[in-house]
Amino acid sequence: xKNFWRILSYARPLGPSAVKYALLTLLYVAFxxxxxxxxxxxxxxxxxxxxxxxxxxxxxxxxxxxxxDYFKSTFYYHFNAIIIEKGRLGALQFVCMVxxxxxxxxxxxxxxxxxxxxxxRVKVLRNMRNHIFQKxxxxxxxxxxxxxxxxxxxxxxxxIQEIQNSVTNSLKILFKEPVLVIGYFAILFSMxxxxxxxxxxxxxxxxxxxxxxxxxxxxRAVQSQESLGRILNMLDETLSGMRIVKAFNSERNIVDxxxxxxxxxxxxxxxxxxxxxxxxxxxxxxxxxxxxAILLVGGTMVLNQQGDMSASKFMGFLIIFTQVLxxxxxxxxxxxNINKGLAASVRIFEIIDTKPTITEAPNAQSVEQLKTSIxxxxxxxxxxxxxxxxxxxxxxKKGEIVALVGPSGGGxxxxxxxxxxxxxxxxxxxxxxxxxxxxxxxxDLRALMGIVTQESILFNDTIKNNIAFxxxxxxDSRVIEAAKVANAHEFIINTPEGYETMIGERxxxxxxxxxxxxxxxxxxxxxxxxxxxxxxxxxxxxESEKLVQEALINLMKDRTSLVIxxxxxxxxxxxxxxxxxxxxIIQAGTHDELSTKTGLYKKLLKMQSF
Ligand code: ADP
Numbered sequence: 001x002k003n004f005w006r007i008l009s010y011a012r013p014l015g016p017s018a019v020k021y022a023l024l025t026l027l028y029v030a031f032x033x034x035x036x037x038x039x040x041x042x043x044x045x046x047x048x049x050x051x052x053x054x055x056x057x058x059x060x061x062x063x064x065x066x067x068x069d070y071f072k073s074t075f076y077y078h079f080n081a082i083i084i085e086k087g088r089l090g091a092l093q094f095v096c097m098v099x100x101x102x103x104x105x106x107x108x109x110x111x112x113x114x115x116x117x118x119x120x121r122v123k124v125l126r127n128m129r130n131h132i133f134q135k136x137x138x139x140x141x142x143x144x145x146x147x148x149x150x151x152x153x154x155x156x157x158x159x160i161q162e163i164q165n166s167v168t169n170s171l172k173i174l175f176k177e178p179v180l181v182i183g184y185f186a187i188l189f190s191m192x193x194x195x196x197x198x199x200x201x202x203x204x205x206x207x208x209x210x211x212x213x214x215x216x217x218x219x220r221a222v223q224s225q226e227s228l229g230r231i232l233n234m235l236d237e238t239l240s241g242m243r244i245v246k247a248f249n250s251e252r253n254i255v256d257x258x259x260x261x262x263x264x265x266x267x268x269x270x271x272x273x274x275x276x277x278x279x280x281x282x283x284x285x286x287x288x289x290x291x292x293a294i295l296l297v298g299g300t301m302v303l304n305q306q307g308d309m310s311a312s313k314f315m316g317f318l319i320i321f322t323q324v325l326x327x328x329x330x331x332x333x334x335x336x337n338i339n340k341g342l343a344a345s346v347r348i349f350e351i352i353d354t355k356p357t358i359t360e361a362p363n364a365q366s367v368e369q370l371k372t373s374i375x376x377x378x379x380x381x382x383x384x385x386x387x388x389x390x391x392x393x394x395x396x397k398k399g400e401i402v403a404l405v406g407p408s409g410g411g412x413x414x415x416x417x418x419x420x421x422x423x424x425x426x427x428x429x430x431x432x433x434x435x436x437x438x439x440x441x442x443x444d445l446r447a448l449m450g451i452v453t454q455e456s457i458l459f460n461d462t463i464k465n466n467i468a469f470x471x472x473x474x475x476d477s478r479v480i481e482a483a484k485v486a487n488a489h490e491f492i493i494n495t496p497e498g499y500e501t502m503i504g505e506r507x508x509x510x511x512x513x514x515x516x517x518x519x520x521x522x523x524x525x526x527x528x529x530x531x532x533x534x535x536x537x538x539x540x541x542x543e544s545e546k547l548v549q550e551a552l553i554n555l556m557k558d559r560t561s562l563v564i565x566x567x568x569x570x571x572x573x574x575x576x577x578x579x580x581x582x583x584x585i586i587q588a589g590t591h592d593e594l595s596t597k598t599g600l601y602k603k604l605l606k607m608q609s610f
Contacts, residue, residue, distance in 0.1 A: 003345045004338065007167050010127040011120045021175065024113035029179045031106030035099055036320045037072075037187060041079055042095045043312035117172050125164050132156055132352055140358045141422040142383070150233020151226075155351060158228060159344035166341030170334035177327035177334075184324045191317050192309060195298050199290055199321060209286070210279055210332040217275040218339040224268035225347060231261050272340070279336045283329050294321060358421050364441040370448060370529040370560055371433045373397045374419060379428035381414060381583075388414050389583045392428070396576075398529075401556060403565040403574035405604060411583040412564045416532050419562065420446050449530040450523035452555075456515035463492055464499040467521045478525060486521035487551040488514070513544030520551045531561040535570060577601065 008014065062073040075098075083091045136152065144152075188196040238245060238254055245254055298317065301309040374396040381389040389411045396402045404412040417423050418430055421442060429436045437445055458466050467482060468474040479499065483489040491514055495501040503509050503518075510518070523531065533552065552570070556563075565571050572591050579587035579594070579601050587599050594601040 003342050003349060004167065006349065007124060007128070007163060007341075007345055008171075010124040010131070014120075017116050017120055021113055021116045024109050024116065025176050025179055028106050028109035028113055028176070029183050031102045031109065032180065033183050033187060034102040035106070036184075036316075036323060038075070038095050038098050038102075039319055040313060040316040041076070042092070042099075043315055046092075047312050113176070114172060117175075120171065121164065121169075125160065128163070128348070129156075129160060132160070132348060135352050135354070138356055139354060140356045141417070142357065143354065150231070150236050151229035152351070153236070154225070154229040154232045155347050159225060159347050162225075162344035163341045163348070166337040167345065170338045170341070173327075173330045173334040174338075177331050180327045181324055181331070184320055184327075187320055188317065188324070191313060191320075192298070192301075195294055195301075195317060198297055199294060199324075205286070209282060210335065213275050213279050213282070214336045214339045217272055217336055218343050220268050220271040220275065221340045221343040222346070224265060224272055225344060227261060227265040227268055231258070231265060234258055234261060276336060276340075279333055280329070283332045284325075291318070291321065291325075294318065358424060358442065360442050361439055365435070365439055367432065367435075367440045367444045367448065370398055373431075373433070374530065374560070374562075375431045375434075376415070376418075377429050377431065379418065379425045379430060381411075381418065381423065381425050383414075383423075387583060389425075392585060394578060394585065394588075396560060396562060398560050399558075400575040401561045401563060401570075401573055402576045402578060403563045403571050404578050404580055405565050405571065405601070406580040406586075410580045412580055413534060415580070416534065416562055416564060419530070419532060420449055420451065448528060449532055450526045450528035450555075451532045452516075452519050452523050452534065452552075454534045456512075456519040458503055458510075458515055458518060460502065460504060462497075462500050462502055463495065463518065466503060466518055467525055469522055471526065474525065479521075482521045482525035485524045485551070485554045486517045487547040487554075488517035488521045491517075511544065513548055516548050517551050520548070520555050524555055529560060531556060531559045531563075533561060533563045535564060535566045579604075 011017070061077050062070055064070060079091060079094065082094045086093075133156070136156070185196065185200075188199070234254075234257065238258075245251060295318070298309065298314050300306075302311050302314050376392045376394040379389055379392040380387070392415065394402070404415060406412060414423070418425055419437070421437060424438075429438075431437065432440070432445070432448070459469065464476070464479050467479050476499070480489060483492055483499075492499060492501075533556075535552075549567070553573070556573075563570050563574065565574070565577075571577055574591065576588060577591055577594055578585055579599070581600060587594055587597070587601050589597075595605055596602075
């Protein structure tokens with residue numbers, strides 16, 4: 001239930017809507033009740049059970065008071081007056097007019113109150129979507145492992161939709177129907193205490209059965225959502241890795257894997273839907289069971305002429321009682337529904353409540369430039385159990401190019417990821433200008449650096465916006481300047497709409513070399529003091545490679561660079577080469593120094609025939 005209020009809190013401020021809603025709902029309920037209470041006089045007229053009062057025998061119109069009695073006596077006052085004046089036919093017309101008028105009014109109020117819930121519902125959804133997206137964007141990088149991606153997407157789309165469908169939909173029922181039920185029962189009690197008590201006996205029984213079903217449903221719903229997350233994950237993986245799937249002839253494998261998961265999902269969905277469908281029939285059966293019991297007892301009362309139970313009054317009672325069933329049924333359905341939605345909300349609040357592990361120190365200081373150096377001091381790091389970096393000590397002086405080389409999986413990328421605090425060392429520190437980077441504002445720290453990764457990360461937007469990514473109010477001329485430095489201007493102006501060309505999802509409309517030059521242009525435009533560069537290993541044609549190389553050299557000019565190097569040219573330009581193997585620095589020096597010493601570097605040189 002806590003989550004239910006938490007969902008509602010997304011529609012804050014609730015006060016004004018709640019007051020308006022309560023008022024409109026009360027009016028709606030009042031007018032709906034009128035419809036059924038006038039049924040008894042109607043039946044009396046039809047069954048010829050009214051005693052036509054003598055003229056002059058009608059009591060004076062009642063004095064105004066806010067009680068049911070006042071409205072009842074006012075109605076009967078006019079009702080009697082009309083019978084005297086126009087006879088039974090006139091009374092029939094009068095009752096019909098009252099019914100039409102009150103149905104009209106009750107439906108107008110019903111619409112108005114429903115609209116308040118509609119705006120509440122869309123507001124919850126909007127605020128929730130924004131909140132979860134903002135939270136996700138603040139989470140530390142380590143959170144976004146590949147396995148989590150599909151699950152995250154499913155939570156942010158399907159689960160939110162589920163909340164929209166169930167919890168917010170049920171609001172209507174939970175806040176309106178109980179008022180209706182109470183109103184109906186008030187009338188039933190005023191008609192016959194004995195019969196009404198009998199009906200009440202049946203309700204807890206049916207409520208108990210329904211809540212057992214709801215509990216089971218909730219459990220299955222969670223399992224079903226989790227399985228859906230795995231399916232989405234598989235979809236994402238397969239769609240982006242289709243080339244490999246085909247190259248390895250693994251279509252059958254992935255289809256088998258997919259079908260297996262879909263089957264699991266089918267089982268859970270079946271179970272959820274089965275319980276969902278069960279709730280309706282069961283409550284209906286219990287309802288009719290109650291009607292039969294009442295028919296028996298009430299019918300006996302009429303036949304034996306017990307109390308003041310007349311046939312038309314008993315029929316009125318029955319009609320009103322059947323009206324109780326509809327909202328009661330709606331309430332029980334919506335309880336099962338809410339459980340489905342609450343299961344989804346648990347998954348959403350899990351994300352919202354995840355604390356980012358990379359946080360800013362309370363009195364974090366600003367940093368605007370790299371003045372002296374970047375220094376790793378005794379840095380150790382592990383992703384979970386696995387030790388990835390051990391005892392790293394390295395100084396990168398301002399203006400230097402430092403190249404990291406070594407076998408893949410050695411820890412080079414991880415080392416680079418520690419500088420912008422994508423991950424935090426398990427022990428040891430990294431300092432910039434002699435100050436632990438944890439002392440700096442995260443935003444400032446990251447503003448110091450430009451990052452060009454192997455895989456150029458582009459967004460489905462125009463070329464211009466991709467280059468100016470993350471920067472605001474950038475002059476077109478600066479974008480063009482950056483593209484020129486990155487050797488990208490030529491190809492850009494040859495695209496259909498130049499800088500305004502949309503590049504397609506993840507830049508798929510561009511070649512590998514072009515994508516890289518765009519990422520380089522992005523880094524040039526940001527003009528950072530520190531450059532973190534993960535050179536592409538993917539094969540580019542030699543023309544493209546030359547352009548990319550030139551662009552990189554332009555980019556590194558007058559900056560401090562940490563390069564994960566795969567190419568000879570970068571390595572020869574480097575002021576220092578650091579050889580990393582199994583998370584340790586095993587050699588460091590210039591190319592000339594290292595290439596003459598026996599060691600891993602010499603071996604690598606030979607192997608790659610640099
Ligand atoms: P390199 O850049 O030298 O190829 P990495 O820094 O990418 O090496 O990887 C070092 C080790 O850390 C590898 O064993 C790799 O499997 C592991 N690793 C890399 N990223 C992650 C991650 N996000 N979660 C867990 N382990 C990781």
